[in-house]
Every structure is written in structure tokens, then in C-alpha cells.
Amino acid sequence: xxxxxxxxxxxxxxxxxxxxxxxxxxxxxxxxxxxxxxxxxxxxxxxxxxxxxxxxxxxxxxxxxxxxxxxxxxxxxxxxxxxxxxxxxxxxxxxxxxxxxxxxxxxxxxxxxxxxxxxxxxxxxxxxxxxxxxxxxxxxxxxxxxxxxxxxxxxxxxxxxxxxxxxxxxxxxxxxxxxxxxxxxxxxxxxxxxxxxxxxxxxxxxxxxxxxxxxxxxxxxxxxxxxxxxxxxxxxxxxxxxxxxxxxxxxxxxxxxxxxxxxxxxxxxxxxxxxxxxxxxxxxxxxxxxxxxxxxxxxxxxxxxxxxxxxxxxxxxxxxxxxxxxxxxxxxxxxxxxxxxxxxxxxxxxxxxxxxxxxxxxxxxxxxxxxxxxxxxxxxxxx
Amino acid sequence: xxxxxxxxxxxxxxxxxxxxxxxxxxxxxxxxxxxxxxxxxxxxxxxxxxxxxxxxxxxxxxxxxxxxxxxxxxxxxxxxxxxxxxxxxxxxxxxxxxxxxxxxxxxxxxxxxxxxxxxxxxxxxxxxxxxxxxxxxxxxxxxxxxxxxxxxxxxxxxxxxxxx
Numbered sequence: 001x002x003x004x005x006x007x008x009x010x011x012x013x014x015x016x017x018x019x020x021x022x023x024x025x026x027x028x029x030x031x032x033x034x035x036x037x038x039x040x041x042x043x044x045x046x047x048x049x050x051x052x053x054x055x056x057x058x059x060x061x062x063x064x065x066x067x068x069x070x071x072x073x074x075x076x077x078x079x080x081x082x083x084x085x086x087x088x089x090x091x092x093x094x095x096x097x098x099x100x101x102x103x104x105x106x107x108x109x110x111x112x113x114x115x116x117x118x119x120x121x122x123x124x125x126x127x128x129x130x131x132x133x134x135x136x137x138x139x140x141x142x143x144x145x146x147x148x149x150x151x152x153x154x155x156x157x158x159x160x161x162x163x164x165x166x167x168x169x170x171x172x173x174x175x176x177x178x179x180x181x182x183x184x185x186x187x188x189x190x191x192x193x194x195x196x197x198x199x200x201x202x203x204x205x206x207x208x209x210x211x212x213x214x215x216x217x218x219x220x221x222x223x224x225x226x227x228x229x230x231x232x233x234x235x236x237x238x239x240x241x242x243x244x245x246x247x248x249x250x251x252x253x254x255x256x257x258x259x260x261x262x263x264x265x266x267x268x269x270x271x272x273x274x275x276x277x278x279x280x281x282x283x284x285x286x287x288x289x290x291x292x293x294x295x296x297x298x299x300x301x302x303x304x305x306x307x308x309x310x311x312x313x314x315x316x317x318x319x320x321x322x323x324x325x326x327x328x329x330x331x332x333x334x335x336x337x338x339x340x341x342x343x344x345x346x347x348x349x350x351x352x353x354x355x356x357x358x359x360x361x362x363x364x365x366x367x368x369x370x371x372x373x374x375x376x377x378x379x380x381x382x383x
Numbered sequence: 384x385x386x387x388x389x390x391x392x393x394x395x396x397x398x399x400x401x402x403x404x405x406x407x408x409x410x411x412x413x414x415x416x417x418x419x420x421x422x423x424x425x426x427x428x429x430x431x432x433x434x435x436x437x438x439x440x441x442x443x444x445x446x447x448x449x450x451x452x453x454x455x456x457x458x459x460x461x462x463x464x465x466x467x468x469x470x471x472x473x474x475x476x477x478x479x480x481x482x483x484x485x486x487x488x489x490x491x492x493x494x495x496x497x498x499x500x501x502x503x504x505x506x507x508x509x510x511x512x513x514x515x516x517x518x519x520x521x522x523x524x525x526x527x528x529x530x531x532x533x534x535x536x537x538x539x540x541x542x543x544x545x546x547x
Contacts, residue, residue: 086410086414117507118507121441122433125440128440128441129440129444131445132417132444135453139452139456150456154453158445
């Protein structure tokens with residue numbers, strides 16, 4: 001193969017370091033996810049005037065460890081009629097892409113596993129791959145609820161990927177780069193949320209749908225599909241599903257923190273040292289995660305028909321509007337204020353529309369009193 | 384080392400492609416198709432066209448195969464009972480070999496603009512420039528065709544009055 005002799009040689013020590021870095025992230029994330037569940041239970045308990053876990057350790061801090069041990073020793077069941085290959089491999093088809101996303105995540109200015117020139121596109125592409133695992137699990141379980149849940153998960157992931165990518169296209173237009181690192185550097189004085197609030201809202205909504213958290217937890221809805229694709233899984237496999245779902249949440253929270261809130265760059269610049277940078281990244285990520293939990297505690301689950309029409313009729317047109325506004329801004333070389341103002345106005349329009357859609361229920365029946373009065377008026381005028 | 388990876392990925396692509404044709408379970412065939420398409424993305428990465436690789440993952444790994452999987456999983460055919468090949472097997476083989484020969488001849492005959500033994504890195508901004516400036520009209524025509532297909536799909540899927 002002379003064709004490939006000139007291809008860039010693969011740097012073996014570098015590759016080994018990348019693999020080790022990814023293993024380290026995987027281990028840290030496993031603990032991080034365990035404590036994310038504790039945090040989630042505590043926050044939601046606070047919002048619902050409960051206490052949450054209190055019994056195991058101080059403030060229930062050892063509860064995640066206990067849960068983990070319980071899940072690890074539980075029996076790993078497989079239904080007799082399940083398809084063995086699809087059932088067993090589905091877990092990995094969801095687990096691997098969610099961790100692979102960390103390859104392109106710049107945690108601080110100096111520490112990322114691999115600098116990719118298209119890391120934004122990479123993150124979106126790799127996190128969109130998990131639908132294969134959902135379909136494999138749904139079909140492989142040989143269970144109607146699992147199949148329905150898998151179908152719903154795949155449909156939702158594919159549909160909400162479009163507004164997510166379109167919102168990111170708007171960001172790429174403004175920053176003129178598809179590299180998360182360059183996008184962070186672009187925000188050294190003003191974070192992108194100021195320039196692209198519409199894109200930010202679309203990203204936020206679509207990312208909740210992508211990680212399938214409430215109110216977009218239709219694929220796993222207990223009351224409708226009884227846990228969806230997870231219905232036949234138990235023990236270690238179930239916990240791997242949960243783990244990747246939380247890791248996806250971390251990935252999207254990090255992406256939001258980097259792309260819209262300025263990551264480690266804003267507001268202190270990059271000369272503050274890696275410790276503070278990491279702190280800044282993690283606290284912005286925590287802000288997003290808190291928002292996801294808050295949303296979970298506040299909203300009821302959407303219906304499956306609302307889900308699709310919301311993506312296709314509301315989010316995608318508005319994402320295209322954002323791209324159109326950015327295009328005008330670039331072609332006419334308008335001042336940044338115009339871009340920000342137009343995007344804020346459009347974001348206001350989106351929020352009004354969303355409010356309108358949510359509030360529009362069944363058409364109201366005319367009140368009985370009015371009709372009585374109307375008949376009385378009619379009777380009087382007739383007499 | 385790069386060569387080792389090239390052969391590994393090629394093996395994945397070819398094994399996946401053979402699996403699509405030979406495996407009797409249609410859902411496995413679709414999953415193997417995904418494996419094969421992902422392998423092609425890997426080859427793009429080895430050729431350092433990351434943009435094409437990521438688009439391959441997004442479009443072929445995501446959107447295209449999900450349609451195949453949806454259709455297959457909803458129909459639930461399971462194992463195919465009948466034979467997969469028939470009387471026309473030799474004809475099919477001839478057609479396949481002819482197609483392969485055409486492609487090979489095309490690759491050999493084309494005068495490639497740059498030295499094929501050197502790796503040329505195309506920045507993804509160049510791809511955008513070519514699509515939206517130089518070849519904007521064909522691009523728009525293709526978009527128009529896709530839009531027509533999309534509207535057609537909506538019309539077919541739309542429920543008539545009184546149906547349901």
C-alpha cells in the first residue's frame with residue numbers, strides 16, 4: 001500500500017497516554033455519577049419539601065456507595081426469549097459512545113485528551129450514536145414495552161439531534177470555528193449566551209431531550225412503557241445504562257458550559273492556573289446539572305405527540321431563524337449589538353410560543369352562566 | 384502502525400459488508416451495516432478527512448440506519464426461512480463483478496489533480512466554500528429534490544379526513 005505510506009504516523013506514546021486519560025476519566029466519572037445521584041435525590045427532595053437520603057453516613061453521603069454495592073451483587077438476568085447478542089451488546093453500544101465523547105472535552109486550557117480540529121462536530125456525532133444501543137436493547141429484550149421504549153428513544157434522539165446541531169451551526173457561524181477550544185477562546189470577554197440566546201435556549205431544550213431526562217423522559221416513562229428499554233435489565237447492566245445516561249448529562253452540561261458560558265476562559269481569562277480553571281469548568285457544569293434537576297422537579301412529562309411536534313414545529317424553525325439572523329449579520333457585517341438584539345428578540349418569541357403551546361389545552365367550553373344570560377337576553381328582546 | 388490500523392479497519396468494513404449479505408437475521412444484517420459504515424468513517428480518519436468521517440458517522444451511522452432498523456424492528460420477521468439466493472445467482476455475480484470492474488477502471492482512468500501518493504489535507508472550510516460558492520446551484524437543486532421528497536413523505540403519511 002504505497003498510498004498510505006505518507007499517511008500521518010500514529011504516535012504510539014501519545015495514543016497510550018490518551019487511552020490512560022480516558023480510563024482515568026471513566027473511573028472519576030463512575031464516582032462522579034454515583035454522587036450525582038445523591039445530589040439529585042437531595043435537590044429534588046429539597047424542592048419537594050422532603051429530606052432525601054439521610055440514613056447511610058452523614059447526610060446520607062454513603063448512600064451511593066451502598067446503592068452501587070447492591071447493584072453490583074444483584075443477579076444479572078436475561079429473559080429466556082431475549083436475543084442474546086443484541087441484549088448483551090446493547091449496553092456497550094450505549095456505554096462506549098458516551099465515554100468516547102470525553103476525548104474532545106477540554107477540561108482546562110492545558111488538559112484535554114486529544115485536540116481535534118472539529119471537536120464540536122465530534123461531540124455531537126459521537127453522542128448521537130447511542131440510539132443504536134437503545135434499538136438493540138429494545139429489540140433484543142423481546143418485550144413489547146422495551147421495543148416501544150427503544151423506538152421512542154431512537155426517534156427522540158434522532159429528532160432532537162437536528163435542532164441541537166442547527167443551534168451549534170449558529171455558534172460556528174459566529175465564532176468561525178468548529179473546535180470547542182477555539183470557541184472557548186472566542187469568549188474571553190463576553191460569553192456566547194449574550195450573542196446567541198436563541199441558540200442557547202434551543203441547545204438547552206434539545207440537550208434535555210438528548211439525555212432523556214424529565215420532561216423528555218418519554219422513552220423510559222414509568223407510567224407508559226414501564227421503564228422502556230431498561231425493563232428487562234438488572235444488576236450491573238442496568239447500572240451501566242444508568243451510568244451512561246448520567247455521563248451523557250455530564251457531557252451535555254460540559255458542552256453547554258464551554259460553548260455558551262465561556263468555559264474556563266470567561267470571566268477571568270486563562271492565566272488563573274489550571275486549578276481555578278477546573279473549578280470554573282466544574283461549577284458551570286454543575287449549574288447546568290442543577291438546571292436539569294430543577295426542570296425535572298418542576299415539569300410533568302410531555303406526551304409523545306407533543307414531543308415530535310415540539311422538535312419539528314418549534315425548535316427547528318427557530319434554529320433556522322437563528323442561522324438566518326447570523327447569516328445576515330455576517331453578510332452585512334453588522335455590529336455585534338444587532339446580532340445580540342435580534343437573537344434576544346427571537347428568543348423572546350420562542351418562549352412566548354412555547355408558553356402558548358403549553359397553555360393551549362382543550363378548547364374551553366362556554367360557561368353555563370353566559371349561555372343562561374344569553375337566552376334571557378334573547379327571550380327579553382323577543383317579548 | 385498506520386498500515387496495521389488500515390488493515391484492521393478494512394477487515395471490519397469487509398466483514399460487516401459480507402455479514403449484511405450472508406447473515407439470515409435481518410436485524411443483525413442492519414447492525415452489521417452500521418458496523419461497516421463506521422469502518423468507512425475510520426478509513427476517512429486515516430486519510431485525515433475528519434469532516435467527512437464525522438458526517439459519515441452523523442448521517443450514515445445515525446439518520447440512514449435508524450430508518451432501516453425502525454422498519455425491520457416493527458415488522459419482526461426474525462429468521463428468514465427461505466433461501467437467500469436463487470436461480471439468478473450467476474447473473475448477479477456477473478453484474479457485481481462488472482460493477483466492480485467499472486469502478487476500478489474509473490479509479491484507474493481518472494486523472495487525479497494531485498499526487499495520489501501524497502496525502503492532501505483538505506480543510507473543512509474548503510468543502511463549505513466549494514458547496515456554497517462554487518457549486519451552489521447543483522447544491523440548491525439537490526436540496527430542492529430532497530425538499531420535494533420530504534413534502535411527498537408528509538403527504539403520504541398524512542391521514543385523510545375521517546380515517547383512523
